[in-house]
Amino acid sequence: MARSLHERALRCLALREHSRLELARKLDGLGSQDEVNAELDRLVELGLLSDARFADAYIRAKAGRFGASRLRGELVRRGVAQDLIASALDGNDADSEFDRAREIHHRKFATPPADAREWARQARFLQGRGFSTEIIRRVLREHPGDEPA
Incomplete structure (x- = not known):
């Protein structure tokens, strides 16, 4: 056995x-x-x-599709300790998080939000991918006047 x-x-x-x-x-x-x-x-x-090696590999593989919040949640679900998650996410600075969110947004949506309803739909999409509210606002703010009233 x-x-x-x-x-x-x-x-x-x-x-x-x-x-x-x-x-x-x-x-x-x-x-x-x-x-x-x-x-x-x-x-x-x-x-x-190695849980540390797993966390690094997982983040490298999934960072192009998900934000830090979603990555953290998935690693917790897979039993990785908080300190190892924090260490693995350390290289994930706010600028790269913003760049990833912007890239994901542009891949999914060809046009900027035309109204408040569309703005909310695009924001929900990014939120589901694990991006923070601040990052979502920055991405959607790239199109002046698109914020909901």
Whole structure:
């Protein structure tokens, strides 16, 4: 049982980085809880499993589509510690966040908002992608006179 547990863990890690919690979920049922935890500890000791490395890889992969708030929420859901999330998001400064939001907005919407209703729709889209209210206002303010009354 331990061999198949180890092999399954290595196959998962060969495909992509995983957080400890994600990998534990994938290994659930292949052994007892103690065996799974022992295997995860072994992988951490060998440097094959790292929540910090997972957080960095996840942010690099998803930052082009999502804002810091959404990235933070997804990492929390995947069991990454707050300090590791903060460290991984450190390189994500406000200017790059603004640039990403602007790029995502321009890809989705060909024209600036024509009225308050459209402005609200575009703002909701960016909010759903995890961008802050301040960033959303800055992106939509690029078109003077488009703010809702």
